Amino acid sequence: MHPISSGKKPVGCRWIYTVKYKADGSIERFKARLVAKGYTQAYGIDYTKTFAPVTKINTVRVLLSLAANLDWPLQQFDVKNAFLHGELSEEVYMDLPPGCMGSKKQCQKVCKLKKSLYGLKQSLRAWFGRFTKSMRAFSYRQSNSDHTLFLKKQHGKITALIVYVDDMIVIGNDPEERKALQNYLSREFEMKDLGHLKYFLGIEVSRSSEGIFLSQRKYALDLLQETGMSGCQPVDTPIEEGLKLCVLPNQVSTDKGRYQRLVGRLMYLAHTRPDLAYTLSAVSQYMHNPGEQHVNAVMRILRYLKNAPRKEILFAKNVDHQSIEVYTDTDWAGAVDDKRSTSGYFTFVCGNLVTWKSKKQNVVARSSVETEFRGMALGLCKALWLRLLLQDLGYLSRQPIRLFCDNKAACDIAHNPVQHDRTKHVEVGKFFIKEKLDDKIVELPKIRSEDQLADILTKAVSRQVFSKFLHKLGMSVVSFAYDLH
Secondary structure (H helix, E strand, O other), X not given: OXXXXXXXXXXXXXXXXXXXXXXXXXXXXXXXXXXXXHHXXXXXXXXXXXXXXXXXXXXXXXXHHXXXXXXXXXXXEEEOOHHHHOEEEEEEEEOOOOOOOOOHHHHOOEEEEEEOOXXXXXXXXXXXXXXXXXXXXXXXXXXOOOOOEEEEEEOOEEXXXXXXXXXXXXXXXXXXXXXXXXXXXXXXXXXXXXXXXXXXXXXXEEEOOOEEEEEOHHHHXXXXXXXXXXXXXXXXXXXXXXXXXXXXXXXXXXXXXXXXXXXXXXXXXXXXXXXXXXXXXXXXXXXXXXXXXXXXXXXXXXXXXXXXXXXXXXXXOOXXXXXXXXXXXXXXXXXXXXXXXXXXXXXXXXXXXXXXXXXXOOOOOOOHHHHHHHHHHHHHHHHHHHHHXXXXXXXXXXOOEEEEOOOHHHHHHHHOOOOOOOOOXXXXXXXXXXXXXXXXXXXXXXXXXXXXXXHHHXXXXXXXXXXXXXXXXXXXXXXXXXXXX
């Protein structure tokens, strides 16, 4: 206990009681944690900087694709009470915890915090700074592509650790270094070895002779149960074919809060469900003013989940696919409300789908060529990031990035960006792509429109097309059928 400094105001605290569950839904343990009331902190007095990076889910998928292709083991660790290891640079005082009050004289004193505590605004930054310092002291370096990825290369072998707050995945082909890293971290922090990777950020991971599978079936089943849609009539696609959402004149307002919560929960499923990307992009554009049409679209997503709650994405061993592949497509002026276009891309590493996106463009395109260039540039930027990440990991292919676009005019102009009336309004996108073509970093193979996988990211397609493309993306239904309740 400590008397408070002049001008300082103590932060309150409370006990939080939670029940921790295993991946199968059974109770793992009961937990009590003392949490500071960080919302009472004042900027510039109790804290300054708060930001700390958390791992990109795209990086995790890239690592899983490499692990599947190179037969790397996947090991998972957890740091117990991670935030308590963070070192505070600010002077922070906290009231005595509930139940610890003693005499009246003691009640006038407060706790002076030397290390971070859960609930403080700077706790995450303090913990990540402490962890980074420890990893660098053990000769690991941070990746420039993702600052939560730590790498160590020695004797032609590599070990990689990626951290999300207090959850860690370690992969690589150096078993001695992995063991040394585990021993070092156990000395620095209180660690829990969770064995082979099975459950990470609510995503279930399983491994077989076919490869590595990612699934969120428990999350999907729980969502159906909580929304009362467990007994609904299932459908084959997440959005009706040809449907274009818009703001209707004199539309009846709905429960905006419920709509936002439901869409937010569905968006978490998009980490392993590229089949939901376009539909979620469409419904999320009406969060501020949802109508009955938009609510019905969200309900259809739930009906689609009822049909396939156990869909999973496969990272297979594809030794013949060493290049980065990108499929990009756009739907020119497809938005009813503002005539903007929708872009979408899929990227593959080692033949496995690792990133995807469906996004309405920021400006109105004056031609289909312009909108295709914007879509190509968006996909190429992601592919260049993947290239840097693989270079950090030491597995950069010598083959150029293969960018698949089914618009012949856009591909021709990318090779020969001559200024004339058709293209003078197109911005620097074509020169960006031409530069990468000249440097042999990217190539533009021909592809038929019916083979363009990214088509399902830009519009509502038929059931037959949707099913065909999902199979090519490596999505399937979990072979073992049981509910996790």
